[in-house]
Amino acid sequence: MTLHEYSELKNIIEDSKVIFCYNGYLSQGIIVAVSSMIKGKLTASSTNMGVSQKVLYMFVEQAQNITRYSADQLHDDDDAVGVRYGSIAVGIENEKFYIMCSNRMEKDKVDSLREKLEAIAAMNSDELKALYKEKIRNDADDGSKGASIGFIEMARKSTEPIEFSFTPVNEDYDCFTLKVMI
Amino acid sequence: MITEIKSTATTPHITLNYAKNIYLFEGESFPEDVNDYFDPIMQPLEDHLRKLQNGNIQMDFFLTYFNSASTKVFFNLFSLLEDVSEFNSVTVNWKYHAEDDTAEEFGQEFKEDLVNVEFNFVAI
Numbered sequence: 001m002t003l004h005e006y007s008e009l010k011n012i013i014e015d016s017k018v019i020f021c022y023n024g025y026l027s028q029g030i031i032v033a034v035s036s037m038i039k040g041k042l043t044a045s046s047t048n049m050g051v052s053q054k055v056l057y058m059f060v061e062q063a064q065n066i067t068r069y070s071a072d073q074l075h076d077d078d079d080a081v082g083v084r085y086g087s088i089a090v091g092i093e094n095e096k097f098y099i100m101c102s103n104r105m106e107k108d109k110v111d112s113l114r115e116k117l118e119a120i121a122a123m124n125s126d127e128l129k130a131l132y133k134e135k136i137r138n139d140a141d142d143g144s145k146g147a148s149i150g151f152i153e154m155a156r157k158s159t160e161p162i163e164f165s166f167t168p169v170n171e172d173y174d175c176f177t178l179k180v181m182i
Numbered sequence: 183m184i185t186e187i188k189s190t191a192t193t194p195h196i197t198l199n200y201a202k203n204i205y206l207f208e209g210e211s212f213p214e215d216v217n218d219y220f221d222p223i224m225q226p227l228e229d230h231l232r233k234l235q236n237g238n239i240q241m242d243f244f245l246t247y248f249n250s251a252s253t254k255v256f257f258n259l260f261s262l263l264e265d266v267s268e269f270n271s272v273t274v275n276w277k278y279h280a281e282d283d284t285a286e287e288f289g290q291e292f293k294e295d296l297v298n299v300e301f302n303f304v305a306i
Contacts, residue, residue: 028214032191035212050283053247057284060212060249067214133295136257150250157284 018091020059025074027083031063038090054157054182055090055097061150062101062178063088070103071173093181096159100179110166110174117164117178120155128156154180185226193219194245200230203237207256208244216251224255228262237270239263244277244306245285253288260292260299267298280305 001009013021019041020034035056042052066086074083086103105113123131132152141148155162158180166174189195194209205227213219231239241263248256263272276292278285286303293301 028192031212036191049279049281053282053284056247057249060247064212064214064249129291136254149253153250153253 013089016089016091017093018089021087021089021091023087025083025085026063026066026070026088028064028067031060031067034063035060051097051182055099057157058099058154058180058182059088059090061154062099065150066101066103069105071106072104097182098179099182100177102175102177104169104173105176107172107174110176113176114166117151117162120151121162121164123155125156128152132156154178158182185223187223194248196223198223198227203234203239205239205241206244207242210246211248211252211255213252216249216255220252220255224259227259231262231266231270234266235269239266239270239272240275241273242275242277243289245288246279246282248288257292257295260296263299264296272299274299274301275304276301277304277306 020038022030022034038056038059039052042055047055063086066088067082067084070084070086072085084103086101088099088101090097090099092098120128120131132149135149135152151162160181163179165177167177169175183200185196185198185200187193187196187198189209192210192213194207194211196208197204197206199205241259243256245256260274263274266272274296276289278289286305289301289303
């Protein structure tokens with residue numbers, strides 16, 4: 001990257017009213033530090049506490065999804081929560097907060113996630129609540145390292161329909177991107 | 183016996199007063215591995231409560247933030263409380279900051295699944 005390209009990148013980020021933007025290896029330690037910073041920033045700008053809590057919730061859910069599931073990890077242990085590569089941004093758009101994330105995932109895992117997210121995105125609030133109750137009463141989905149309710153909860157808390165995409169990277173991986181609004 | 187677990191940046195302060203059956207969960211909860219963290223805490227609590235009869239159980243929560251995996255841990259705890267309420271009197275005090283409607287909503291959703299547990303909201 002040239003100095004000019006870096007400067008351009010920084011300008012794009014700043015024009016997007018970014019509070020926080022990260023691209024690289026992410027760990028639980030970084031998540032803790034950044035969530036503390038986001039809390040401080042929202043408190044300082046007198047953001048409603050319920051809204052701040054939702055922004056924090058979305059940030060931690062998305063960041064922990066990266067440390068749990070990103071296909072690009074420092075240590076080669078698929079079951080571990082660890083240090084994994086991804087991108088996450090929190091900013092302001094049309095007087096709302098956006099929280100978005102991106103990470104690589106294995107192509108063979110894309111279809112099931114796409115189906116899950118398409119179903120969630122099409123649901124109204126009553127249907128989302130029913131699905132949340134069903135999932136929380138039962139065992140987590142295969143391959144889950146949490147409770148299988150993170151995406152449902154994000155969709156329930158998002159004030160706009162969740163947006164997501166899967167972009168091919170190479171023959172093995174797609175790039176998954178998700179955006180929610182508060 | 184009292185088990186006292188100090189809070190960390192990602193885990194709540196927990197007090198388990200088995201002698202008085204007063205329990206407290208206070209703070210934030212988003213540990214790296216939720217089950218690794220909570221299983222050793224919740225299992226002895228469950229064993230104790232399932233053996234209890236004619237007890238007065240009080241459980242105080244003041245959770246400012248918790249992730250989705252922690253939600254399931256607390257949901258399971260409330261299911262346990264509902265189970266043991268058959269033989270015991272169970273009171274939950276759900277504390278939240280008055281302006282934090284997110285924490286209040288979480289409390290309301292937990293309460294929906296409880297019949298015999300007395301569930302009080304306490305706005306701070």
